[in-house]
Amino acid sequence: MNIFVLHESPITSANHMCDKHIVKMPVETAQMLSTIHRVLDGEEYVDYSKTGRRIKRWTHWLDRDMPDHKFLYHATMVNHPCTIWARETLGNYMWLVYHGKQLCREYTRRYGRRHASESIIEFCHESWPENIDQDTYHKVTPFAQAMPDEYKVEGDAVSAYRKYYIGEKARFARWKKGIGRCDYRKPHDHQPEWFPDHALISHYN
Numbered sequence: 001m002n003i004f005v006l007h008e009s010p011i012t013s014a015n016h017m018c019d020k021h022i023v024k025m026p027v028e029t030a031q032m033l034s035t036i037h038r039v040l041d042g043e044e045y046v047d048y049s050k051t052g053r054r055i056k057r058w059t060h061w062l063d064r065d066m067p068d069h070k071f072l073y074h075a076t077m078v079n080h081p082c083t084i085w086a087r088e089t090l091g092n093y094m095w096l097v098y099h100g101k102q103l104c105r106e107y108t109r110r111y112g113r114r115h116a117s118e119s120i121i122e123f124c125h126e127s128w129p130e131n132i133d134q135d136t137y138h139k140v141t142p143f144a145q146a147m148p149d150e151y152k153v154e155g156d157a158v159s160a161y162r163k164y165y166i167g168e169k170a171r172f173a174r175w176k177k178g179i180g181r182c183d184y185r186k187p188h189d190h191q192p193e194w195f196p197d198h199a200l201i202s203h204y205n
Contacts, residue, residue, distance in 0.1 A: 001028050003082045003096065005143045005157045006165065006192070010099035014106055016192040018173040022107050029100035030117035032080075033124040034073035036087045040129040042075075072120060081144035089136035090128065097125045110177035162194050 004021065007013040017025060038058035047057040058075045077083055086096045100121040107115040128134070143157035151167060153160040165173065175190035191197075 001031065001077050001080050001082060002146050003029075003032075003086070003099070003143070004165065005161045006194075008158060010095050011102045014099050014102035015190075016195075017103065017106065018169065018175055019110060019177045020172050020174070021169075022103060022110055022177070026100060026103045026107060026115045026117040026121065029096060029103060030120040030124075031073045031076050032083050032086055032096060033093075033100065034120060035075040035078060035083055036093060036132075037072055037124065037127075037129050038075040039078055040087060040131040071123065081146045085141065085144040087129070087132065088141055089139040090132050090134060091136055091138055091140040093128065093132060094137065095140055097121065101125060166195060 004017065005013055006016040038060050042058035042060040044056060044058050047055050049055055060072055062071045086092050104115045104118040104121060145152045145157050145160050147160065147164045151160050151164040
């Protein structure tokens with residue numbers, strides 16, 4: 001689970017995602033947003049896994065009001081640095097919401113269909129957690145940096161995540177999907193300018 005902050009803008013950050021992450025990250029975003037709703041507005045209880053292990057769960061009013069629809073995902077990785085960051089302020093939460101919405105738009109543009117997690121992200125846009133500080137809408141705190149220490153940059157999450165992307169994600173980073181017939185200039189027509197070609201070439205060979 002992560003929030004790849006590739007740009008300070010949640011929209012541009014989503015646009016810069018490689019094809020594989022455009023598929024994967026809407027799910028992780030919806031999981032984080034679901035977790036925030038459950039932890040802030042829900043009631044904690046103990047459940048059991050299929051193997052009998054005790055696990056913490058959180059109910060939510062949606063579970064009661066819409067019992068036939070498993071609308072929110074279960075809470076997961078409650079204490080992950082990105083999940084903690086996203087529930088610190090309403091501004092952080094909304095950054096993640098707008099990021100998630102753009103991830104879904106990019107998914108539709110590249111793959112030609114609606115992402116399965118989009119309805120959850122839309123709900124989280126329309127219904128903010130009741131127990132988040134509503135006065136912090138314009139407050140976005142420094143992003144969490146969930147990555148190996150070698151990539152972290154103090155006070156600059158964007159640079160850190162770009163370094164992390166180049167260093168660890170080049171083996172599968174491709175920007176081929178959604179390229180129209182006229183976009184013949186290069187095989188990675190949507191590749192962001194900060195991602196060097198040599199990082200791709202080294203993994204092709």
